[in-house]
Amino acid sequence: MFTLRSRIAVLALICLFAPAAGAQNAGAGLEVGRKMLLEDNPGELWIDRGKRIFHEKRGPKKASLEQCDFGMGPGNLKGATARLPRYFADTDKVEDLDSRIVTCMVTLQGSDREQVKKSAIGRPLTDGSDIEAIAMYVASHSNGMKMDVRLDHPKEREMYKAGEYLFFRRSGQTDFGCVTCHGQPDKRIRLQDLVNMLDKKQIQAVAGSWPAYRGAHGISRTMQWRLYDCFWQMRLPELAYLSDVSIALSTYLNYQGNGAVVKVPGFKR
Amino acid sequence: MAEPMRIRATLQGDVADVRILMRHPMETGQRKNPKGEIIPVHFIQSVVVTHNGKTVFDAQWSQAISRDPFLGLRIKGAKAGDKVSVTWTDNKGDKRTDEATVAASS
Amino acid sequence: MNRSRRRVLELGGGVAALGAAAAAGLIPAGAAAAAWNKPGFESKAAADAIKSLGASGMTESRDIAITAPDIAENGAVVPIAVTSRIPNTESISILAEKNPFPLAATFDIAPGTEGYASVRIKMGQTSHVRAVVKAGGKFYTASKEVKVTVGGCG
Numbered sequence: 085m086f087t088l089r090s091r092i093a094v095l096a097l098i099c100l101f102a103p104a105a106g107a108q109n110a111g112a113g114l115e116v117g118r119k120m121l122l123e124d125n126p127g128e129l130w131i132d133r134g135k136r137i138f139h140e141k142r143g144p145k146k147a148s149l150e151q152c153d154f155g156m157g158p159g160n161l162k163g164a165t166a167r168l169p170r171y172f173a174d175t176d177k178v179e180d181l182d183s184r185i186v187t188c189m190v191t192l193q194g195s196d197r198e199q200v201k202k203s204a205i206g207r208p209l210t211d212g213s214d215i216e217a218i219a220m221y222v223a224s225h226s227n228g229m230k231m232d233v234r235l236d237h238p239k240e241r242e243m244y245k246a247g248e249y250l251f252f253r254r255s256g257q258t259d260f261g262c263v264t265c266h267g268q269p270d271k272r273i274r275l276q277d278l279v280n281m282l283d284k285k286q287i288q289a290v291a292g293s294w295p296a297y298r299g300a301h302g303i304s305r306t307m308q309w310r311l312y313d314c315f316w317q318m319r320l321p322e323l324a325y326l327s328d329v330s331i332a333l334s335t336y337l338n339y340q341g342n343g344a345v346v347k348v349p350g351f352k353r
Numbered sequence: 354m355a356e357p358m359r360i361r362a363t364l365q366g367d368v369a370d371v372r373i374l375m376r377h378p379m380e381t382g383q384r385k386n387p388k389g390e391i392i393p394v395h396f397i398q399s400v401v402v403t404h405n406g407k408t409v410f411d412a413q414w415s416q417a418i419s420r421d422p423f424l425g426l427r428i429k430g431a432k433a434g435d436k437v438s439v440t441w442t443d444n445k446g447d448k449r450t451d452e453a454t455v456a457a458s459s
Numbered sequence: 460m461n462r463s464r465r466r467v468l469e470l471g472g473g474v475a476a477l478g479a480a481a482a483a484g485l486i487p488a489g490a491a492a493a494a495w496n497k498p499g500f501e502s503k504a505a506a507d508a509i510k511s512l513g514a515s516g517m518t519e520s521r522d523i524a525i526t527a528p529d530i531a532e533n534g535a536v537v538p539i540a541v542t543s544r545i546p547n548t549e550s551i552s553i554l555a556e557k558n559p560f561p562l563a564a565t566f567d568i569a570p571g572t573e574g575y576a577s578v579r580i581k582m583g584q585t586s587h588v589r590a591v592v593k594a595g596g597k598f599y600t601a602s603k604e605v606k607v608t609v610g611g612c613g
Contacts, residue, residue, distance in 0.1 A: 113606075117528025120538035121579070126421035128359050129376050209384070209420070275532045275608060299536040302378075302420045353533045368573065381581070399492040409572040411493045415500040417555065417563040417581050419536045425577030426566075442492065 114275060118351070127220060127297025127349025130212070130304035134221025137214050143193025152188035154181075154222060161225035166346050169335045171237035178243045180334045181219050181295075182308040183326045189215075201325050205309050212303030220295045220304045226346040231291055233339040240335065243328075247336025250329060251281070260318040262333070276353065281340060291341020293350025300353055307334055360453035362428075362437045369431035369455045371402065373424045373439050381416040397422060399442045404428050405435050433457040499562045505554050505589065508562035512552055514591050517598035520545060523590050525603040531582060534607040540577035545594040548574030556602075557586035582607045 138149045154164035155172070169180040175187055182204065189195045206212030235241045254261040265271065266281040280286045298305045311330050315323035323330055356376040362369045375397065382394030394416055402410040402424075410426050428437070435455040442448040499511035509515060526540040541551050551574060552565040558581070566576040574592065582588075582605060589602040 113529040114532055115528075116526065117531055117538055120526070120528075120540070120577075121536065124372050124374060124423050124425065126374055126376075126423065129356065129374055129421060132357060132359065133376075209378070275530065299533045302535075372577075398495050401492050404572075407569070409569045411567040411569075412576070413493060413495050413500075413565045413567075414578075415560060415563050417558055417560060419579035419581055423538075423577070423579050425540065425575070427573035427575045429571050429573060440492075 121299065122351045125297055125349050125351050126302075127295075127304055127351065130217050130220040130295075130297065130349065131224045132221075133211075134217035134219065134304075138218050138221050143189065143195045145192065145194035147192045147194075149185070149188050149192060149218065151192055152184070154184050161222055163226050163229050165223040166226040166229045166231050167233060169233065169240075169243065169331055169338060171239050176239075178237075178239050178331055178335060180307065180326075180331055181223065182215060182306050183331065185215050185218050185222070186326065204325050205312065206301075206303050208298075208301035208303065210303065212301075216295065216304040216306060216309075219306045220349055223295055223346070223348045227348060229346050231338060231342050231344045231346060233335065233342055235339065243332045243335040244339055246328070247332035247334070250333055251336055256318060256320040258319045260320070262314065264318075281337065284340075284343075287337070287341050288344040290350075291338060291344035292346040293348065293352075295348055296350030296352045298352045304349065305352070307337075355447060355449040358439060358441075358449065358451040360437065360439055360451055362431075362435075362453050362455045364431060364433055364455055364458045367430055367432070369404070369428040369435065369437065371426050371428060371437055371453075373400075373402075375400075375422050375424070375441055375449075377420070377422060377441070377443065379416060379418055379420045379422060395443065395445060397441045397443045399440075400424055401440045402426060402428075403436075403438045403440075404431065406438075431455050493567050496562070496565060499565070500560060502562060503560060505556045505561040508554060508560075509591060511562075512565070512591060512593075512598070514552075514593070514598035514600070517591055517600040520592070520599035520601055523592055523599060523601035525588060525590055525601060526577075527588055527603055527605050529604075530606045530608065532608070534582045534584070536579045537582050537588075537605060537607070538577070538579050539588055539605075541575065541590040541592075543574030543590075543592045543594065543599075545574065545592055545599055547595040548592055549595075550593040551576050552591040553578070553580065554589045554591065555580055555582050555586050555605075556589055557584050558582060 141148050151158045155167050155170050156164045165181050169178050171178050186200050189200050190197045204213055204215045206216050235244050251262045265278050269280050271278045279290050295304050295306045308325060308330055311333055312323045359374040361372045377397050378395055380392050380395040384392045386392050396416040397414055400412040401408055409428055433455055436452060438452045440450040496511060499508045502508035522544040524542040531537040539553055543551060548568055550565060550567050553563045554561040555563055563580045564578060568574060585606045587602040587604050592599045
């Protein structure tokens with residue numbers, strides 16, 4: 085029967101050669117449903133869930149996350165995620181939203197970093213992870229604001245350059261890179277129109293939609309999960325949670341999405 | 354303890370457009386957990402909506418209603434400040450009631 | 460909560476028992492929710508579910524609008540809204556004809572509330588979604604096909 089490699093090769097061919105007209109029309113029959121789901125999005129309940137968890141005194145230090153600094157100063161959430169990823173002096177690293185939540189769980193609450201990372205990505209059709217809920221809550225404080233990732237610090241520029249390189253780099257058994265699916269116009273996989281990340285308008289249309297409620301999983305999902313899942317789909321080695329690769333790609337993509345209006349929760353299939 | 358609902362009730366003329374998001378697994382009883390055991394059926398069977406204390410809408414649901422269910426309805430003759438109360442009850446007898454006030458159209 | 464209602468719930472009867480208890484006079488009438496249509500919800504054929512609603516003689520109506528996607532990219536969350544313009548709409552039921560148990564919901568609507576309901580349903584496969592409306596004591600129906608397929612990446 086077909087090997088995995090040949091199946092993926094066929095899929096790649098379909099992606100690359102799908103007729104352009106078909107790609108846009110796939111959306112027409114689906115638009116009614118997408119609009120209805122986005123208008124009343126269960127992901128909003130994760131804002132509430134995240135708010136409860138955020139304010140609870142937890143961990144060995146029995147502290148809440150209220151003093152967490154997401155870049156706008158401790159305790160100031162407004163507009164914070166619109167500027168992420170960014171450099172943080174206290175960790176001397178560029179951090180994204182997930183990373184910053186973990187940093188604060190460790191420093192403010194005394195939790196064990198490896199334990200926290202292990203349970204960071206929730207299982208589908210459960211309540212999801214605490215981090216996924218907290219991320220939705222924190223991100224909601226940037227709603228209505230424009231994404232504004234800056235590359236002021238050398239480490240931010242470094243991450244951006246690495247992310248750009250990784251976006252275009254093809255590797256692994258499938259010889260895929262992000263660019264394979266997301267670097268061309270009018271492509272889709274089954275019913276999903278693939279966002280052309282090299283088209284400013286297209287990337288701006290989606291950049292502000294994370295974290296999002298993933299309908300098929302019934303939980304909030306962050307950009308860390310999205311990148312992890314892309315790597316899985318490309319049959320690349322597992323993208324480690326909060327790895328430099330993940331932060332680099334996030335930095336590159338979010339910067340490309342600058343100007344997008346933050347509107348969370350997004351709704352994904 | 355059941356998580357709170359989100360209820361939006363906005364006036365459109367004299368009709369309150371009510372939108373409710375509820376947290377519930379709505380298990381069909383056909384799914385298996387990672388150990389291969391059937392996850393028992395667990396779903397909201399009833400949703401009752403009252404307007405200023407009077408029952409205006411009474412939904413009976415099966416397990417075919419989606420996870421984290423949504424309900425939209427429209428109540429005529431509403432005014433800003435009116436109270437809308439929503440109560441769901443599931444097949445285990447758990448229930449949850451939340452309230453909202455009808456907001457004037459923006 | 461009044462003690463007799465709590466006792467009924469503790470016995471594990473859920474809503475169905477509440478209804479029975481109300482009928483038995485244990486709970487003040489009007490306080491209980493409407494009885495849960497067990498035969499209807501457990502029917503495996505749409506025709507049987509429709510029969511349980513008393514709607515076997517239903518007639519097609521163009522005054523029932525079903526708002527739903529032509530294609531649902533995730534069969535687990537298919538948005539369906541039903542608007543009935545038929546005067547004196549008392550109830551709206553929604554069925555997914557090819558589901559293992561087609562009857563998904565029944566909405567009892569008090570006079571003064573619009574004949575409108577919006578929910579999301581699970582659909583096992585491409586099927587007609589049927590609305591059955593009771594108005595002025597009579598039954599009416601409309602349906603719309605919703606294609607169900609699994610989406611791609613994302």
